[in-house]
Amino acid sequence: MRSVVEPLSPSKAGAAPHKSILARYRPWLVALAVLAALFAAAPRLLSDYQLYTLNLIQVNILLAVGLNLVIGVTRQFALFSGALLGIGAYVAALLQMRLGVPFLLSLPVAVLATMAVSAAVSLVAWRAGGLYLAMITFGFGEVFQFILVHADAITNGPDGLAVPRPAFAGVSFAAPARLFELFLPLTAIAVAGYRLMETGSLGRTMTALGDSEIALASVGRDPRMAKTIAFAIQGAYAGLAGAMFAAAVGFIDPYSFGLGVTLQQLTAIAVGGFGSLAGAVVGGAVLTLIERGVMDLPGVREIVYGLALLVVFLGFPAGLAGLFSRRRASRPADAGR
């Protein structure tokens, strides 16, 4: 019997008209130019503190991008970003400290380890959803923190670990400027990779999972596998962020990876706009700046987060990304599109 359908070819089904190569890749070229300028200028123009803040911004952007996939796109309410960040940080730190593994080699191991743990936790999401998944993953984070505190022999317990400054082949990355030069390409590649994923077949499946699990199953795509892939990707981003965090700060302890980190990231993707990559990037950056700005004022951070969420949910629920796209759509030049 013949099949009823041929695969949908982009040329026939896509609504986008044919564009020149330059127009098609313009956003990528612009992003590349901005990154190149940042890469060249920032270490020369900014202070160590400002570069340190930029490094933390990149950590939080990676964390927000991963969390955004799971919560914003696939709508799996998993609340263990803090724990995943901690796994990446501790794996990278312990590899360097206990086994003498160079920082650049500890990075991929941290990424793989965090991916594996996150993928394993996704098995819970095969059965539990909504509030149950939120509570179970919250519990996972608490247990993880408990283990960090009590496994003194490995983690040095609540006293934490002084992480050695990264060095590779005789080159030290101790200065924030050197770390920035190392981090920026990694972050750029990770974000670009996410963009490619999100606009491809896997990205469509991820969005479809968030919209209707039963419809996804009805077209022969396994929602459970899609969940595991989403969790694994989140783990990869959090693992990379964790290893970078340990290197940037130089010290880690169990209390750096609790529910507070998860809630901060949740606020970041809410402010940026659930489901939007640009929103996750902007939200991660904005929340880092807020945190740095009010870090010496006890309690103010939580108030600012609360106010930010109130303003977003009452004023523009689609977040900063939604606000931007709404304005762009309302411009006369776009009205006829």
Add this chain to the structure above:
Amino acid sequence: MSPLLDIRGVSVRFGGLAAVSDLALALGQGEIHALIGPNGAGKSTVINCISGFQPLSAGEMRLGDERLGQLTPVTAARKGIARTFQTPQLFGRLSVADNVRVASRSGRTGLFDGGELIELVGLAGLQARAAESLAYGQQRLLEVARALACAPRLLLLDEPAAGLAADDIARLARLLRRIAGELGLGILLVEHNVGLVKRLCDQATVMHHGLVIASGSPAAVLSDPAVVTAYLGAQASPSQARPC
């Protein structure tokens, strides 16, 4: 020749409630079969069983030579069973084109490509629109296009004409007749639009309280006194009645 879909002695129980009792139904290749009956008759439960969303309590289902009944929805879909839902289940944030793309199987060739499917169901020009922004009737049509994009052997449609305008119903009927005729696809549809059932379907099965009360050609079953009493209402003329 054995039927494409063969259902024998199927029962489904929800606790003490018999949703479907001892159902028998056969559907051949290229045949369009209507499953009709009042709300709560068990029609959607049958669709759910065939597509793997509801396990059977008893009985047997076969698609060609393969046993169904205890499959997962994913496995059922991969065996060639596509479906729509009583309440449209679209990928709302994806575009119309992407809804069909998610369902498309790579490497298969056939009569239509996904873009043509979208045109055939009457959604031409809406490929880039987010599915959630479509009108209710358009969402139903998109579900049909998406189900066809799965390249199925058996198509299960749960009230595909609900909320559609007359023109859309006529277009849908032409499309279903065409794919059944040209591709040998079996189609089982739950439908309350009696006019459509009479015009489109080769066979009809009427259910009431989980039991089959009549089966045969649409004209015959719709004039069956038991069907008139249970489904259409004793006073109503079958051609006029259109329960919702």
